[in-house]
């Protein structure tokens with residue numbers, strides 16, 4: 001599969017669905033500061049969008065509004081894990097990954113063989129959000145912004161203001 005026929009709907013449907021465990025008031029939340037330099041785009045999401053999602057996600061974890069799973073979503077090992085976003089517009093869709101899987105995933109455009117090796121090791125027995133990723137850059141952000149109007153986005157995938 002290539003960028004041209006990448007199935008964005010399928011990726012969105014395969015991402016995890018976390019529950020919000022308590023009411024959250026983001027307007028009055030004291031979000032953590034981003035201590036690192038700006039990020040490169042990922043899936044078409046800008047550095048600012050990615051950093052905002054990191055702040056919200058870290059805050060939600062800190063206050064116990066999201067339960068952190070025990071294992072990495074890709075390798076299933078019990079290691080320290082953190083959230084990884086494919087869809088930065090809905091943190092409740094974020095998988096949790098160990099450091100190793102996380103960096104191999106982000107570096108897959110430059111080092112596709114490490115990515116394929118990892119996929120070979122974990123043998124997903126069914127289609128997963130990560131088994132359908134490709135080693136070309138996709139633009140999920142543009143898909144979400146262009147294809148769906150705001151109402152549809154709210155209904156289908158949730159949007160940032162709802163969090």
Ligand SMILES: [Zn+2]
Pocket residue numbers: 072073074075076077097098099100101102
């Ligand atoms: Zn892992």
